Amino acid sequence: MNYTKQDVHNRIKKILYGLTGITLSDNKDVMISNRTDKLFRNTGYVGDIMDLLDIVESGRQYVTEFINTFTTNKTHFFRETFHFKDLKDRVLPEFIKNNKTIHMYCSASSTGEEPYSMAMTVLEANKEYNGRINASIIASDIDTNVLEYAANGIYKYSKSSKEFPEWIKPQQYFKRRIQKNLVGEEVLIKVNDDLKKMITFQVMNLSDNNYPFKKEEFDVIFCRNVLIYFSTEDQNKILKKLFNHLKVGGTLYLGHSENPQDLISYCKRIGQNIFIKEKEIF
Numbered sequence: 569m570n571y572t573k574q575d576v577h578n579r580i581k582k583i584l585y586g587l588t589g590i591t592l593s594d595n596k597d598v599m600i601s602n603r604t605d606k607l608f609r610n611t612g613y614v615g616d617i618m619d620l621l622d623i624v625e626s627g628r629q630y631v632t633e634f635i636n637t638f639t640t641n642k643t644h645f646f647r648e649t650f651h652f653k654d655l656k657d658r659v660l661p662e663f664i665k666n667n668k669t670i671h672m673y674c675s676a677s678s679t680g681e682e683p684y685s686m687a688m689t690v691l692e693a694n695k696e697y698n699g700r701i702n703a704s705i706i707a708s709d710i711d712t713n714v715l716e717y718a719a720n721g722i723y724k725y726s727k728s729s730k731e732f733p734e735w736i737k738p739q740q741y742f743k744r745r746i747q748k749n750l751v752g753e754e755v756l757i758k759v760n761d762d763l764k765k766m767i768t769f770q771v772m773n774l775s776d777n778n779y780p781f782k783k784e785e786f787d788v789i790f791c792r793n794v795l796i797y798f799s800t801e802d803q804n805k806i807l808k809k810l811f812n813h814l815k816v817g818g819t820l821y822l823g824h825s826e827n828p829q830d831l832i833s834y835c836k837r838i839g840q841n842i843f844i845k846e847k848e849i850f
């Protein structure tokens with residue numbers, strides 16, 4: 569073994585950047601070591617880490633496992649609830665008034681809690697504002713494991729969970745099931761079909777040169793808590809591509825520590841990380 573731990577980490581960072589655009593900062597050594605162990609478990613590979621990285625880099629095998637191992641997927645239902653409240657009370661009433669389908673994109677959907685929260689918000693707005701509008705939600709992520717989990721739509725539910733705002737009654741959107749396990753029992757909740765049928769899950773890499781959508785296809789884009797994993801330069805590239813698929817007048821929701829970077833003069837900030845597209849970028 570003619571290499572150091574740092575050599576391994578540097579190589580992992582380089583491969584990860586090449587495959588996903590994710591930039592891991594220098595203080596991520598513990599995380600990289602833990603995920604390296606996980607990579608061995610996920611691939612079942614027995615041997616030297618540098619040989620395993622050779623295989624990943626050649627693209628022959630284990631690329632998906634590598635990407636799935638190194639993404640961070642933390643999420644929960646109605647995260648940053650004020651975005652869903654804004655969607656319900658500002659954006660959706662206009663669509664309900666005009667009886668128009670709303671087209672939304674969730675660009676880093678992880679295990680699905682975010683797009684299902686968007687779908688619940690549409691159904692709540694229909695109730696509150698006497699509407700019957702449909703929504704089409706495209707939800708994508710680079711990690712195939714989380715997409716599979718999301719499409720399955722089964723989640724653990726804890727009574728102490730503060731995930732749902734007071735204007736959502738989870739029992740209307742989920743079926744409950746008690747499951748026994750080794751330490752006792754846990755409550756599982758399964759998303760109902762009304763929510764599921766609004767959402768299309770698909771694999772997509774935000775670092776791809778082009779996105780498979782039409783110009784100005786979406787009325788709303790959620791791009792939350794994913795830009796933080798990219799360099800400022802790459803954040804700008806992603807935001808410009810996303811912006812191209814957002815209608816003028818459409819809404820972009822970003823995560824709590826993200827901002828529209830170079831696009832700031834093309835949009836208007838109307839709330840906590842809520843931006844309305846004002847004009848095209850020429």
Ligand SMILES: C[S@@+](CC[C@H](N)C(=O)[O-])C[C@H]1O[C@@H](n2cnc3c(N)ncnc32)[C@H](O)[C@@H]1O
Pocket residue numbers: 588589590639640641642643644647675676677678679682708709710711714772773774775791792793794797823
């Ligand atoms: C921390 S989660 C955020 C989930 C959700 N948007 C939220 O705010 O709760 C970040 C997600 O971004 C995804 N991701 C990372 N790099 C990506 C890329 N290049 N393209 C698409 N998704 C990516 C990860 O797989 C992960 O599921």
